[in-house]
Amino acid sequence: MTMSKLTPATEPSKPIIVIKLGGSMIDHLTDAFYKSFHDLRLHFHIIVVHGGGPSITSMLKRLNIKSEFHNGLRKTTKETMEVVKMSLAGTVNAQITSRLAEQHIYAIGLKGSDCNMLTARFVDQNKLGFVGEVVKVELDFLYRCMEAGYIPVIAPLGKTQDGQTVNINADLAASAIAKGVLAEKLLFVTDVPGILLQGDVVNETTPQEVQELINNGSIHGGMIPKVESAVYALSEHLQEVMIVSGKRALMEANRMTGTIIRKEKGMC
Numbered sequence: 476m477t478m479s480k481l482t483p484a485t486e487p488s489k490p491i492i493v494i495k496l497g498g499s500m501i502d503h504l505t506d507a508f509y510k511s512f513h514d515l516r517l518h519f520h521i522i523v524v525h526g527g528g529p530s531i532t533s534m535l536k537r538l539n540i541k542s543e544f545h546n547g548l549r550k551t552t553k554e555t556m557e558v559v560k561m562s563l564a565g566t567v568n569a570q571i572t573s574r575l576a577e578q579h580i581y582a583i584g585l586k587g588s589d590c591n592m593l594t595a596r597f598v599d600q601n602k603l604g605f606v607g608e609v610v611k612v613e614l615d616f617l618y619r620c621m622e623a624g625y626i627p628v629i630a631p632l633g634k635t636q637d638g639q640t641v642n643i644n645a646d647l648a649a650s651a652i653a654k655g656v657l658a659e660k661l662l663f664v665t666d667v668p669g670i671l672l673q674g675d676v677v678n679e680t681t682p683q684e685v686q687e688l689i690n691n692g693s694i695h696g697g698m699i700p701k702v703e704s705a706v707y708a709l710s711e712h713l714q715e716v717m718i719v720s721g722k723r724a725l726m727e728a729n730r731m732t733g734t735i736i737r738k739e740k741g742m743c
């Protein structure tokens with residue numbers, strides 16, 4: 476994936492953290508989890524990017540439309556796209572913004588396809604239909620939302636140069652956004668407490684180790700796009716990515732626990 480960057484019109488007043496909420500957890504996130512955003516906001520501007528794969532799959536099932544995946548990406552026909560938009564933007568996005576509002580945290584629900592926020596290109600239109608990958612992130616609008624005190628909550632949809640809406644894997648969307656907005660931190664919130672190896676959480680790892688774990692089958696399924704996205708996002712600016720559980724508060728005793736992925740161990 477290659478991506479061009481825009482130069483921000485203004486520097487944000489706080490570092491940015493991008494938090495990806497996995498579809499596996501969204502229905503199970505607790506009030507304590509959402510309350511953690513109060514602490515995080517003291518130090519960071521927050522952008523939420525959410526998934527919603529299970530919600531899309533269950534709606535497709537109710538409508539008797541079959542789900543088909545290739546390398547973890549959902550084949551998205553025109554008909555499927557209608558359901559993707561309905562589930563992500565109509566149901567899941569609204570659920571997250573209202574849970575945040577219950578905690579008096581003001582969030583603004585957006586689709587990545589709004590305001591040219593995520594420009595995308597087709598991944599493989601013949602094989603996957605309306606599936607895209609991000610090529611450009613429009614910064615100004617996001618910066619303005621955050622500076623005005625709102626948390627952008629973004630559904631992973633994008634627009635191609637010629638204006639077609641595409642479905643983007645949420646892990647890939649989150650990492651592209653983190654990279655595009657020059658975030659300092661990227662967090663993947665999921666249904667496991669981090670990368671697990673024989674039942675134990677790996678506290679810290681590197682891109683090289685992660686690749687070995689994929690190659691030997693220790694990392695599989697939905698964890699693959701997550702770690703690949705994490706590795707893609709790492710840069711001079713974004714030096715660590717965390718994979719954490721959504722089953723408890725994000726911050727406990729002022730710290731987060733999970734798996735940290737860094738270019739080299741013990742760097743920070």
Ligand SMILES: Nc1ncnc2c1ncn2[C@@H]1O[C@H](COP(=O)(O)OP(=O)(O)O)[C@@H](O)[C@H]1O
Nearest residue numbers: 497498499665666667670671693694695697698
């Ligand atoms: N080594 C691993 N450690 C932890 N989880 C793993 C590992 N390998 C595969 N997984 C799977 O990845 C899942 C998380 O990915 P996914 O279901 O796509 O979550 P999300 O909806 O949060 O994106 C876990 O529930 C687990 O089944």
Ligand SMILES: CC(=O)N[C@@H](CCC(=O)OP(=O)(O)O)C(=O)O
Nearest residue numbers: 498526527528548549643644645
């Ligand atoms: C192209 C593609 O596969 N898009 C995903 C978008 C949602 C997503 O990624 O949700 P999770 O984070 O819950 O998996 C899909 O249609 O399921």
